[in-house]
Amino acid sequence: MTTPPLAPPDDDWRECPHCGLFSRLPHIQPGMVAECPRCDQTLWRMRRATLNFPLACSLAAGLFYLFALIAPMLEVDAYGRFSLARIETGPLRLVEAGWGLVGALVFAVTLVLPGLKLAITLTTLLGLKFHLPKRWLRGIFRYYAPITPWAMIDVYLLGFLVAYTRLAGMFSVRLDTALYALIGLMLAMAAADAGLDQEIVWRALDQPDKTAPSAQAGGLISCDACGQVSNGETGDLCRRCDAPLFTRKPASISRAWAYTIAAACLYIPANLYPFMDLTSLAHTQSYTIMGGIVELADVGLWPLAALVLFASIAIPLLKLLGMGYMLLATQFCSGHMLQGRTKAYRIIDFIGRWSMIDVFMVSILIALVHFGQFANVRANVGAICFAAVVVLTMFAVNAFDPRLMWDNDQEPEA
Ligand SMILES: [Zn+2]
Ligand SMILES: [Zn+2]
Structure with missing residues (x-):
C-alpha cells in the first residue's frame, strides 16, 4: 500500500x-x-491551448450537428427508384421492423449522446465565461467523461464507409450535406476533446469556500x-x-462477471445467426458476420474485410478473453504481470467501441435499400445479439475496477 x-x-x-x-x-x-x-x-x-480553443471547436461542432440533423445524408438511385436517408432514418426503420432496442441504441450513440456531450461542453465553457453559478456547472461537467466513449460519430463514419462501399457496387449513390456535416462534427469534436483540459476546467469550477481538507x-x-x-x-x-x-467501484467483480458471461453467451448466436437479409431481384440471401467479411474479400475489398474482421470478430473475442483473465487473476489474488494487465485493460477499454461498425453499417443499409422485391435489406437476429455483445462488454470493462488488481499486490512499494 x-x-x-x-x-x-x-x-x-x-x-x-x-x-x-x-x-x-x-x-x-x-x-x-x-x-x-x-x-x-x-x-x-x-494542454497548451486555453479554454477558448475547445469552446470555439465546440461551437463549430454545434453548427455541424444542426446541419447533420436537418439535411439529408445519402441518396440512392436503383432501377429508376429513388431513396433518401437522413441520419435518423436507419434507427427509425429498425424500430418499425421490430428491432426497437438496436434502433434505440443506434439513435442514442449517433444523435442523443453526441448532442448531450456537446451541450455539456458548451454549457460548462460558456458558463465559466459568463459566470453562471459554478455549483450548476460542476453538476453538469461531472457527466462529460462518462458520456465520451458513448458518443460514436467516429465509429459511425467507419460503418458508413463499409455500407457505402457495399452500396456503390449495386446502385448509384450520392453523398449529401449531412454526411459532410458529420465529418466536420467528428473533426471538431476530436479537436475540442484534444484541447479540453479537464483538470483546468475542474480547477476553474472549484469553490474557494469548499469544505477544507x-x-x-x-x-x-x-x-x-x-x-x-x-x-x-x-x-x-x-x-x-x-x-x-x-x-473501489461497488460490486465491481460480480457486475463485471455478470456482463462478461452474458456477452460470452450472446457472442455465439451473434456469429451463428444471420446478421442481415439482402433481397436482390426477388432472391434473398442471409449474411452472418463472417459471411459479410468473406463477401467483402471476394470482391477484392481486402482492407475493409480486414477492418470488419478486426472490429467484429477479433475485438469482442479479445475483450471477452481479456476480461475473463483479468477477473480470474484478480479473484485468485495474483500479483503476476500487473503492469501488463493494466496496459491490457487500457487497450480493451480504448478499442471496445469500434466493434459497433457492423451495427451502424446495417442501420445505414436498412435506411436506404428498401425497394420491395427489387432490392431490400432487413436486420436479422444476429444483429441484435451482436449489438448486445458490444454494449455488454463495454459495461463489463466499465464495471471492472483495475485498482483491485493492484490491491492484491503484497510486494512492498518500489
Ligand atoms: Zn468530485
Ligand atoms: Zn497507476
Missing part, C-alpha cells in the same frame, strides 16, 4: 484510476504530461468524477463536485 500524506490532502493529490496509487501531481508546464509513477497512466496532460479519521479517497482527493470513506460526498465517493 501507499504511504498516506502526513498533512491533509491538498488539491494536488491524485489517485491513479488504474492502480490506486496516491501521489502528488508534479509541477508541470503546458504541453507536459504527469504520469503515475507506478503504472505510467496519464494523470494530467496539461481535514485530517479526520478515514483513509484517502478520490472522486471518480473530478479527481479530488479527500479524507473520508465510501458513501461520503466529494467536497468539490458532490459526487458520491467510493474507495
Whole structure:
C-alpha cells in the first residue's frame, strides 16, 4: 500500500484510476504530461491551448450537428427508384421492423449522446465565461467523461464507409450535406476533446469556500468524477463536485462477471445467426458476420474485410478473453504481470467501441435499400445479439475496477 500524506490532502493529490496509487501531481508546464509513477497512466496532460480553443471547436461542432440533423445524408438511385436517408432514418426503420432496442441504441450513440456531450461542453465553457453559478456547472461537467466513449460519430463514419462501399457496387449513390456535416462534427469534436483540459476546467469550477481538507479519521479517497482527493470513506460526498465517493467501484467483480458471461453467451448466436437479409431481384440471401467479411474479400475489398474482421470478430473475442483473465487473476489474488494487465485493460477499454461498425453499417443499409422485391435489406437476429455483445462488454470493462488488481499486490512499494 501507499504511504498516506502526513498533512491533509491538498488539491494536488491524485489517485491513479488504474492502480490506486496516491501521489502528488508534479509541477508541470503546458504541453507536459504527469504520469503515475507506478503504472505510467496519464494523470494530467496539461494542454497548451486555453479554454477558448475547445469552446470555439465546440461551437463549430454545434453548427455541424444542426446541419447533420436537418439535411439529408445519402441518396440512392436503383432501377429508376429513388431513396433518401437522413441520419435518423436507419434507427427509425429498425424500430418499425421490430428491432426497437438496436434502433434505440443506434439513435442514442449517433444523435442523443453526441448532442448531450456537446451541450455539456458548451454549457460548462460558456458558463465559466459568463459566470453562471459554478455549483450548476460542476453538476453538469461531472457527466462529460462518462458520456465520451458513448458518443460514436467516429465509429459511425467507419460503418458508413463499409455500407457505402457495399452500396456503390449495386446502385448509384450520392453523398449529401449531412454526411459532410458529420465529418466536420467528428473533426471538431476530436479537436475540442484534444484541447479540453479537464483538470483546468475542474480547477476553474472549484469553490474557494469548499469544505477544507481535514485530517479526520478515514483513509484517502478520490472522486471518480473530478479527481479530488479527500479524507473520508465510501458513501461520503466529494467536497468539490458532490459526487458520491467510493474507495473501489461497488460490486465491481460480480457486475463485471455478470456482463462478461452474458456477452460470452450472446457472442455465439451473434456469429451463428444471420446478421442481415439482402433481397436482390426477388432472391434473398442471409449474411452472418463472417459471411459479410468473406463477401467483402471476394470482391477484392481486402482492407475493409480486414477492418470488419478486426472490429467484429477479433475485438469482442479479445475483450471477452481479456476480461475473463483479468477477473480470474484478480479473484485468485495474483500479483503476476500487473503492469501488463493494466496496459491490457487500457487497450480493451480504448478499442471496445469500434466493434459497433457492423451495427451502424446495417442501420445505414436498412435506411436506404428498401425497394420491395427489387432490392431490400432487413436486420436479422444476429444483429441484435451482436449489438448486445458490444454494449455488454463495454459495461463489463466499465464495471471492472483495475485498482483491485493492484490491491492484491503484497510486494512492498518500489
Ligand atoms: Zn497507476
Ligand atoms: Zn468530485
